[in-house]
Amino acid sequence: MWVVYTLNGLYFAALLFLTSLGLNIILGVMGILNLAHGSLYAIGAFMAAWTVIQIVAKAPPFVLYLSLLSGLVLAGIVGFLMEKSFIRAMYKRTLEYQLLLTFGALLLLEDVIKMIWGGQAYYASAPFDLLGNVDILGHVYPTYFLFVMLITLLAGLFVWFFMGRTKLGIMLRAISLDREMATGLGLDIGRLSTFAFVLGSGLAGLAGALVVPTTPALLGIGMEPLILAFIVVVVGGLGSLKGALVGALLVGFTRSFGIAILPEIELPLLFLIAGIILVVKPQGLFGR
Amino acid sequence: MVYVLIFIVLLFVPRLLSIHDLMLFEYGLTFAIVGLGFNLLLGYTGLLSFGHGAYFAAGAYTVGMIAKYLPEAYRLEILIPAALLFSLILAVIFGFLCVRHTKIFFSILALSLSMLLYALLFKLYHLTGGSDGLRIPLPSLLGISFKGIRRPEFLSGTYYYVLLVLFAFSCVIMKGIVSSPFGKALQAIRDNEVRAELIGIRVRRYRLYAFCISGMFVGLGGALWTFVNGHVTADLSHWVFSGEIVYMTLLGGFGIFEGPIIGAILFTYLKLYAMGNTQYWMFVIGATLIVLVMLLPNGVAGAFVSLFAKLKRRKAAEGSAC
Numbered sequence: 001m002w003v004v005y006t007l008n009g010l011y012f013a014a015l016l017f018l019t020s021l022g023l024n025i026i027l028g029v030m031g032i033l034n035l036a037h038g039s040l041y042a043i044g045a046f047m048a049a050w051t052v053i054q055i056v057a058k059a060p061p062f063v064l065y066l067s068l069l070s071g072l073v074l075a076g077i078v079g080f081l082m083e084k085s086f087i088r089a090m091y092k093r094t095l096e097y098q099l100l101l102t103f104g105a106l107l108l109l110e111d112v113i114k115m116i117w118g119g120q121a122y123y124a125s126a127p128f129d130l131l132g133n134v135d136i137l138g139h140v141y142p143t144y145f146l147f148v149m150l151i152t153l154l155a156g157l158f159v160w161f162f163m164g165r166t167k168l169g170i171m172l173r174a175i176s177l178d179r180e181m182a183t184g185l186g187l188d189i190g191r192l193s194t195f196a197f198v199l200g201s202g203l204a205g206l207a208g209a210l211v212v213p214t215t216p217a218l219l220g221i222g223m224e225p226l227i228l229a230f231i232v233v234v235v236g237g238l239g240s241l242k243g244a245l246v247g248a249l250l251v252g253f254t255r256s257f258g259i260a261i262l263p264e265i266e267l268p269l270l271f272l273i274a275g276i277i278l279v280v281k282p283q284g285l286f287g288r
Numbered sequence: 289m290v291y292v293l294i295f296i297v298l299l300f301v302p303r304l305l306s307i308h309d310l311m312l313f314e315y316g317l318t319f320a321i322v323g324l325g326f327n328l329l330l331g332y333t334g335l336l337s338f339g340h341g342a343y344f345a346a347g348a349y350t351v352g353m354i355a356k357y358l359p360e361a362y363r364l365e366i367l368i369p370a371a372l373l374f375s376l377i378l379a380v381i382f383g384f385l386c387v388r389h390t391k392i393f394f395s396i397l398a399l400s401l402s403m404l405l406y407a408l409l410f411k412l413y414h415l416t417g418g419s420d421g422l423r424i425p426l427p428s429l430l431g432i433s434f435k436g437i438r439r440p441e442f443l444s445g446t447y448y449y450v451l452l453v454l455f456a457f458s459c460v461i462m463k464g465i466v467s468s469p470f471g472k473a474l475q476a477i478r479d480n481e482v483r484a485e486l487i488g489i490r491v492r493r494y495r496l497y498a499f500c501i502s503g504m505f506v507g508l509g510g511a512l513w514t515f516v517n518g519h520v521t522a523d524l525s526h527w528v529f530s531g532e533i534v535y536m537t538l539l540g541g542f543g544i545f546e547g548p549i550i551g552a553i554l555f556t557y558l559k560l561y562a563m564g565n566t567q568y569w570m571f572v573i574g575a576t577l578i579v580l581v582m583l584l585p586n587g588v589a590g591a592f593v594s595l596f597a598k599l600k601r602r603k604a605a606e607g608s609a610c
Contacts, residue, residue: 033392035531086578093585095391096336100538101581103531107574115568227403227527230396238393264411271404275385278397282388 075205325505375507
């Protein structure tokens with residue numbers, strides 16, 4: 001069975017990586033810990049589920065998978081509106097206010113989701129069912145999980161290439177390294193921050209959209225990923241892409257094997273590992 | 289002097305308010321104790337914890353567990369020290385990890401640790417009742433049993449005065465702490481960590497002390513809250529509940545000693561009002577919070593203080609003009 005556990009671990013890690021990547025970009029570039037990140041994940045999940053349900057009967061499979069991107073788009077739009085309307089005013093404020101503001105946004109968005117989509121669950125398992133199963137080393141495994149890993153890999157490579165090689169990405173990294181200096185060099189901090197926030201929100205929405213074919217979209221769906229993404233960020237180190245990857249893998253595998261071996265204490269075990277790492281290395285594995 | 293007057297007025301509150309309003313006021317008072325404790329960390333030490341629900345839950349679950357497993361010890365004079373003790377133990381363990389960090393890392397870590405407690409309370413169904421939570425019967429006090437008395441009567445009678453005395457006691461102790469050399473040292477750490485360290489303050493240890501004291505106050509608030517509420521669930525340790533504690537402290541204003549008290553009572557009414565009038569109460573609370581952060585960063589109490597100062601200045605200016 002260890003093959004399946006390993007693959008499950010990779011699958012959990014992939015979803016977590018996407019979520020914490022967005023959290024990490026926003027944290028790194030803007031210095032704001034977005035407590036509403038889980039709500040953006042939930043918005044992505046609801047939007048994707050809703051879209052899939054609308055078109056499942058008439059659209060060809062290819063369009064069905066493309067429609068999952070609607071989650072990314074809507075989360076990006078909501079992120080854009082959030083940044084433009086109130087996050088923007090917070091850059092110069094202290095940590096307490098920034099956190100409380102995003103906490104307010106979290107409460108607000110939870111109810112906005114309830115207003116738009118109601119309290120019921122949305123089942124959109126068509127993309128999962130269509131792909132069927134594959135045979136891996138004698139174990140039957142859902143192809144959709146592999147699909148999620150592939151998408152995450154592509155998204156991860158995209159962000160890595162974008163941050164490391166393109167001019168826009170280098171400007172973003174400059175801001176995260178030294179905001180004042182970056183301003184001094186004439187970078188348009190306002191627009192770049194908006195861009196970073198939209199990118200991070202979109203990644204959260206994508207993660208939510210990808211998860212929805214496997215579990216129904218429910219109210220409060222974004223809470224657990226948010227907490228796990230926090231652990232990933234704390235363990236991996238602030239604002240580090242490599243840290244997010246290693247942290248996500250660690251948490252993913254702990255979950256997968258924890259569920260298999262010790263289901264009762266799977267979550268506490270995770271916190272225990274995070275706690276130990278922080279005692280040994282307070283700035284996280286790859287923190288600056 | 290003003291405080292003594294307020295205390296005397298508060299003594300007569302049960303006669304003035306209906307039982308429903310009185311219960312709300314009692315919720316407010318317990319949260320006021322929580323806010324006082326929380327503010328020692330936020331306002332005076334400069335550490336923002338998003339996980340203080342854990343100590344609230346520690347106090348509340350101490351009461352619940354004793355009710356379930358040690359009914360013969362279910363006496364208020366035992367329950368309160370026990371709640372203080374267990375919240376202290378928890379605060380020492382969690383605080384030891386948390387105070388190694390500051391700023392955002394401190395917040396995330398405190399949050400994660402409170403979620404650890406949440407996961408334990410939620411998963412260990414046989415011990416803690418899981419998502420069903422625990423029922424809280426009425427405790428006895430100094431040998432007096434309250435069997436046969438209904439909860440509203442208990443709350444409007446003896447318990448209100450117990451609560452009030454403990455609240456007053458908490459205020460006096462906290463006031464003593466923040467104006468003691470220890471409290472001043474905490475404020476020095478808040479304002480300039482490096483400087484505080486250079487003049488010989490053991491920063492990390494002092495932070496841990498503040499964390500523990502804060503945890504104990506919050507635990508006391510949690511224990512007292514259970515008797516009003518009659519029921520405890522694991523949600524108390526969820527970080528959204530911790531967020532509400534932060535909210536009420538900010539609502540009142542964390543720069544002022546009395547701020548959290550005002551904030552706690554206001555928040556209780558605001559939340560109930562929002563819940564009673566709309567199903568989208570989180571929307572109302574969230575929107576209020578955003579407006580508050582944008583427009584009244586010093587909270588309601590802070591706004592009053594600055595308004596008062598402005599009026600005074602204007603009066604002084606007029607006086608000198610004449």
